[in-house]
Amino acid sequence: QKEVEQNSGPLSVPEGAIASLNCTYSDRGSQSFFWYRQYSGKSPELIMFIYSNGDKEDGRFTAQLNKASQYVSLLIRDSQPSDSATYLCAVPSPEYTGNQFYFGTGTSLTVIP
Amino acid sequence: DAGVTQSPTHLIKTRGQQVTLRCSPKSGHDTVSWYQQALGQGPQFIFQYYEEEERQRGNFPDRFSGHQFPNYSSELNVNALLLGDSALYLCASSFRPNQPQHFGDGTRLSIL
Numbered sequence: 001q002k003e004v005e006q007n008s009g010p011l012s013v014p015e016g017a018i019a020s021l022n023c024t025y026s027d028r029g030s031q032s033f034f035w036y037r038q039y040s041g042k043s044p045e046l047i048m049f050i051y052s053n054g055d056k057e058d059g060r061f062t063a064q065l066n067k068a069s070q071y072v073s074l075l076i077r078d079s080q081p082s083d084s085a086t087y088l089c090a091v092p093s094p095e096y097t098g099n100q101f102y103f104g105t106g107t108s109l110t111v112i113p
Numbered sequence: 114d115a116g117v118t119q120s121p122t123h124l125i126k127t128r129g130q131q132v133t134l135r136c137s138p139k140s141g142h143d144t145v146s147w148y149q150q151a152l153g154q155g156p157q158f159i160f161q162y163y164e165e166e167e168r169q170r171g172n173f174p175d176r177f178s179g180h181q182f183p184n185y186s187s188e189l190n191v192n193a194l195l196l197g198d199s200a201l202y203l204c205a206s207s208f209r210p211n212q213p214q215h216f217g218d219g220t221r222l223s224i225l
Contacts, residue, residue: 004155034213043203043216044156088155092211093169100169101146101205101214103155 003027004091006104014112019076021107023089026070033072034090035063038106044088048074079111115140117206117217125223126194134189134220138206145187146214147179148203156203162187163210191222199224 005024013019025033031052036044050056050063050072057063062075076083086106093100118137126132138145144163148156158171162181181187185206191198201221205214 006155032211036216043201043219046213046215049213100158100161100171101148101156102158103148105153105155 002104003102004089004104006087006089006107008105009108010110011107012110012112013079015079015081017079017111019079019083019109019111021074021076021087021089021109022071023073023091023104024069024071025089025091025102027091027093028067028070030091032092033063033065034092034101035061035074036088036090036103038086038088040085076109079109081111081113084110117142117204117215119202119204119217119220121220122218123221123223125225127225128194128196130194131190131192132194132222134191134202134204134222135186136189136204136206136217137186138204139215142206142208142215143185144207144210144212145181145185146205146207147187147189148205149173149198150201150203150219152200159189161210168210194224196224198222 034049037047038044055064060077064073088106089104090101120135146161147159150156160170165181176192178190201219203219204217207214
């Protein structure tokens with residue numbers, strides 16, 4: 001089992017809809033969760049992170065954690081064509097021995113005008 | 114506020130050669146991590162440097178080595194290049210090892 005798994009998609013939503021992206025993780029002790037956006041040919045851009053103590057909302061983006069089921073979600077409200085990208089979920093190793101980030105393979109999102 | 118900068122942006126090498134990639138972290142950051150991203154895949158962790166020491170290493174052979182300098186910049190060295198080393202190499206920096214990482218634009222390495 002991979003440490004972090006994502007549905008590769010592609011996920012297509014109409015403009016203005018809510019896009020829901022999910023990520024499952026294997027280590028129950030994980031304490032923080034990161035979402036990166038990567039446009040084609042570009043490097044990953046940090047858009048949001050949450051800790052295990054609660055969900056977080058930032059503008060049109062909301063990150064939610066379900067510890068019991070070991071998955072984290074990213075919701076994008078009022079989706080725009082500019083949101084079309086691959087979204088990567090990253091989870092650091094739970095022990096402070098340095099920090100090995102595990103990335104999922106990413107979910108490709110297309111917002112249709 | 115300068116972000117993470119990497120050089121060169123593109124590089125073409127042949128099998129068996131050696132390559133050095135460079136990274137300057139974002140201002141205020143002291144930790145540098147290196148990742149390899151193959152086409153269609155998520156980034157794979159190579160290693161992380163903090164206080165000029167390799168703190169953690171992913172599942173990469175010893176052909177991959179690195180260094181961090183007193184000014185926090187870092188180098189990634191790859192020896193005896195293989196065709197499979199062709200990828201986008203990403204540098205990410207953070208303030209302390211377990212804080213959010215910010216990526217540079219990457220170095221696209223092609224092996225012929």
